[in-house]
Amino acid sequence: MSVENLVGRLWDEASCPICQEYFKDPVIIDCGHNFCRACITQSWEGLDTNFSCPQCKETAQQRNLRPNVQLANVLEIAKQLSLQAGKRPGGEKMCEEHQKPLKLFCEEDQTLICVVCDRSQVHKAHTVVPIDEAVQEYKEKIEVHLETLRKEREKLLEFKVTQEGKNQEYLTQTETERQKIEFEFQQLRKFLEKQEPLLLTELDTMQKEIEKIKTDNVTKLSEEISWLSELISKMEEKCQKPASEFLQDARSTLSRCETVKFQQPMHISAVLEEEISNFSQKNIALTKTLRMFKDTVCSELERKRGKYLGSCRPVNVTLDPDTAHPQLHLSEDQKSMKLGSVQRNLPNNPERFDRYLCVLGCEGFVSGRHYWEVEVEDEGHWAVGVTRESVRRKGRISCKPEQGIWAVELWGNQFRALTSPLTHLPLGRIPRKIRVSLDYEQGQVSFFDASNEQPIFTFPPASFTGEKIYPCFQLGARSQLRLCP
Numbered sequence: 001m002s003v004e005n006l007v008g009r010l011w012d013e014a015s016c017p018i019c020q021e022y023f024k025d026p027v028i029i030d031c032g033h034n035f036c037r038a039c040i041t042q043s044w045e046g047l048d049t050n051f052s053c054p055q056c057k058e059t060a061q062q063r064n065l066r067p068n069v070q071l072a073n074v075l076e077i078a079k080q081l082s083l084q085a086g087k088r089p090g091g092e093k094m095c096e097e098h099q100k101p102l103k104l105f106c107e108e109d110q111t112l113i114c115v116v117c118d119r120s121q122v123h124k125a126h127t128v129v130p131i132d133e134a135v136q137e138y139k140e141k142i143e144v145h146l147e148t149l150r151k152e153r154e155k156l157l158e159f160k161v162t163q164e165g166k167n168q169e170y171l172t173q174t175e176t177e178r179q180k181i182e183f184e185f186q187q188l189r190k191f192l193e194k195q196e197p198l199l200l201t202e203l204d205t206m207q208k209e210i211e212k213i214k215t216d217n218v219t220k221l222s223e224e225i226s227w228l229s230e231l232i233s234k235m236e237e238k239c240q241k242p243a244s245e246f247l248q249d250a251r252s253t254l255s256r257c258e259t260v261k262f263q264q265p266m267h268i269s270a271v272l273e274e275e276i277s278n279f280s281q282k283n284i285a286l287t288k289t290l291r292m293f294k295d296t297v298c299s300e301l302e303r304k305r306g307k308y309l310g311s312c313r314p315v316n317v318t319l320d321p322d323t324a325h326p327q328l329h330l331s332e333d334q335k336s337m338k339l340g341s342v343q344r345n346l347p348n349n350p351e352r353f354d355r356y357l358c359v360l361g362c363e364g365f366v367s368g369r370h371y372w373e374v375e376v377e378d379e380g381h382w383a384v385g386v387t388r389e390s391v392r393r394k395g396r397i398s399c400k401p402e403q404g405i406w407a408v409e410l411w412g413n414q415f416r417a418l419t420s421p422l423t424h425l426p427l428g429r430i431p432r433k434i435r436v437s438l439d440y441e442q443g444q445v446s447f448f449d450a451s452n453e454q455p456i457f458t459f460p461p462a463s464f465t466g467e468k469i470y471p472c473f474q475l476g477a478r479s480q481l482r483l484c485p
Helices: 003-013 037-043 069-085 115-119 131-239 243-247 251-260 270-311
Strands: 026-028 034-036 104-106 111-113 126-129 328-330 338-339 358-360 369-375 381-388 405-411 414-417 423-425 434-440 444-449 454-458 469-475 480-483
Touching: 003 069, 003 434, 026 037, 026 069, 034 037, 069 115, 069 444, 104 115, 104 131, 126 131, 131 251, 131 270, 338 469, 381 434, 423 454, 444 469
Parallel strands: none
Antiparallel strands: 026 034, 104 111, 104 126, 328 338, 338 480, 358 469, 369 434, 369 480, 381 405, 381 469, 405 414, 414 423, 434 444, 444 454
């Protein structure tokens, strides 16, 4: 015989015939049968004679109850063996309290019970059904939900395939545009690199010609001035002589003055002047073209940024007090928050954060493009972003996209995006006003410096799968946040 069968037989022999439970304080009567002292006493209550055995019906004239110490010892052994075996023969689970097979299911307590449990006060008023019926009922209910879940999964899989196809198409398109831009700028750089030495060489040639003319003119003019100075000196000296000497060779002296011819300085030739003029016009045209190109590119970038932001709908976000951690104090207009010194006694409703100092916005989104702006501090600890409605509110939270949170934060001297792993942002870019932008259909969450509309960080696209998305805020010591109108 197997160990399980032996344990089962031992369990049967260690049970009181009246209460069907393990013997409690077992006693033996004159006929040799054993009962719990309380059970046989209750059975004989009110009798003065003819004490009948509940099992064999043999009658005794006197009430004689003798403790059965050996059975009590066997009973302890049976209990230990039953606990170790844990099951009746055939693999049935046993009730730990009554050591009866667990063949019933209590609907109210959602637990397996035995027939003794069913008769107890605990389960007397409960709905109790056989295990097989309960299993069949719940299988049918679960199957209905499974069918719904399978259909929902199919929809999501189709949506995923469609989105992956679109995303891949967009990625291919953007990569093609990237290659075009790189090629055009490469060609532009080559053109500019080629033109620069040609223009500088041409300019050097003209500069050398002008320098030569300048040098020749200076030399010739210096010689002319020196010769004229010498002639003037001789004429002045002649004029100072007495009349007799002055008149000697006067005609010759006068003739020398009259025959003097001054050489005109060299002028820039018409050809060179035309070359300088052409070069200047060419340089003006090149500068104008480059400026137009720069202005066009900058204007297009600004237009696209403005088009994106213009398509976003500004929303007036307010803070939801039902979600706020008890230590967060919200203003009366529900537009600002700060950390209090004590934790308020607030209801621990399911929506409220109980460990992390977080609060959500009242407004949730299931479609469209939206943005809102938040005034932040440049020190301390804070975080702003968005979260799924299903985000965990109780206990420890992992602030990452995988857990349904997309946010940027300032932590001491670290400005970072809460990606996995963290993305550290330059400290020099910490703004005092952050614009949070949500594109629901594209699954895009972006952050901008609201003062100059410069981008801070954009998370990779996510799938919100029809779930409501809420503005999310977290606050630490020495910091406060305020939502802009």
